[in-house]
Amino acid sequence: LGKTNLDEFAMGGSTEHSAFGRTSNPWDLGRIPGGSSGGSAAALGAFEAPLAVGTDTGGSIRQPAAVTGTVGVKPTYGTVSRFGVIAMASSLDTPGPMARTVLDTALLHDVIASYDPLDSTSLSDAPRGMAAVVRAARAGRDLSGLRVGVVRELDGGEGYQPGVVDSFHAALHLLEEAGAQVETVCLPHLEYALDAYYLIMPAEASSNLARYDGMRYGLRVEPAQGPVTAETVMAATRGAGFGDEVKRRIILGTHVLSAGYYDAYYGSAQKVRTLVQRDFAAAWDEADVLVSPTAPVTAYRFGEKDDPLTMYKLDVTTIPANLAGVPGMSLPSGLVDGLPVGFQILAPQRADDRLYRVGAVLEAALEDRWGAPLLSRAPALPEAAPGQGAVSEEEN
Template sequence: MTGTVGVKPTYGGVSRYGLIALASSLDQAGPVTRTVLDSALLHELMGGHDARDSTSIPEDLPPLVDAARRGATGDLTGMKIGVVTELDGEGYQDGVRARFAESLDILRGLGAEIVEVSCPHFEYALGAYYLILPSEASSNLAKFDGMRFGLRVEPEEGPVTAERVMSATRGQGFGDEVKRRIILGTYALSAGYYDAYYGSAQKVRTLVQRDFDAAFEQVDVLVSPTAPTTAFKLGEKLDDPLAMYLNDVATIPANLAGVPGLSVPNGVSDDGLPVGFQVLAPAKADDRLYRVGAALEAALEKSWGGPLLAQAPELEVRS
């Protein structure tokens, strides 16, 4: 939906050391580039084992650049691709659905076998994600308290105690969306609510992982639209966070399960804005993303006569 290629590597595939943590069990750095090959090149540089991150996978990455180059040759013979039933249909823009269907045709034309796969617990993924993320964020962001580093705000009146400085600093330093998530997470982790919220969310997470395990026994990769709609305007949905969160519905299952995902632009919707095509692979099989992504990208660019970005209108220059 941004017209760029984006990759979320397998959780643990790229070290988180040095990243400012939002939600430790979900955070994963990945490349955002113009082309699939650029992502593969960057991913290979960023990835691999790092002893300073305990969740880093102690194994070499699969050959990503090779996979991208191989995919770009346009042969997907023998590749079995699953379309996630739950990530299409209601709530998805017509233009998004049309581009998705066209892309599937292209992949079929390249020799891939396309089947439908059901992941019944994906519908609970969004709810689980928006409990786990704020819970971990409420703890990770606690260190921004004005004591040792960063912004420090002293209360305008009254005594300057550590607690009051922390309160004033955090009150001023965090934006509304961050505060919303901290409050939500603090609540979800509270003694009386832990089992109902954080605990249940972790159970859903396990179920989503099992959906992926079962799906990947049938297919090599799963695919879906990257998002149900094209990009909304900056700040447009700030007053309706639920609608804003819903836009993540298709990408969140991979985040929860720790499996890798790639989004490649596959055209523009009726509103002229770019849409994305998502490829998901089993953990540690990031190379499959690049093979399928590069194959689709090459075929699309051939049909467009160049990259999608070349079709973008000139930006208005404001004086």
């Protein structure tokens, strides 16, 4: 067992905001491994571990999986216990399994998905048996009768890297060959999902991180000058203990929750969340699963997205599942400019088995096309200084 790196308090999409230093992508050590669960994804992609656990608040399992050529699943909210996970946004946080194959991910899912009385949001009927679903799907390779809905609002557009959508549609064709019926589905309120998320998430984070006050536990920093009071200790501790991105989200969340702004921002965002949930509920009348690219771009170079707003916009494809509480999977669908891209599958609440059925059939079809799993096509990792996470060909 080992602790993998992540963005500080899971706030980030690149693992550049970690207090322990950045993590590199095994496909290119000069690029990000995604985030916030970038360390988990990088460890898998570098063959340092066969299984990993991440947390997904707005895509922090699926996006790292996409840019490292691995598999990541955000289960139905409440089916994997949050007990022991440091809370960021309690209504969104979802621990989940990560691995190099759909079957390995399913095996881990079956172990960690269960009811936990220590988590007040835990569901008593967490779906199990995912590994059996994968084995049956790979054996039969038949999706006849399955309705696959392509989310129109996430099928390309501004901000999508050329080639990402092409890879997505090539994978769609394989699902059709397996018997699936592919149609376009509209979720009209998704255009507001990103804005709603970046009001709800920092508001909940601000509330959750208020416990780090320098007095009850953990870090304590006393002011260099002036009186030592609760207020001055709290200010000094939080100023020294939180990184810039965490401070940015706390400030935003505190503002959103402040008197005079609560209804205008936080209250309105929750109304949008309800509309997004209703969009998904209506979509399940038209489709058994929904699909889209997992991320609009491949792994970018360190420092390339130094503007917070630019980085936030990269979550546009993954955030809707968290707002709706539905399960989602990312699996590799190919390479664009030599870097992995991901294919995202979404299913209704408690229907996590559909992710694994579709994912297993698609994975098998892609491996037939490639002749081997995608990770076998990764370039040999170059020599790296100790601690960079590179492995030799022999170890690989």
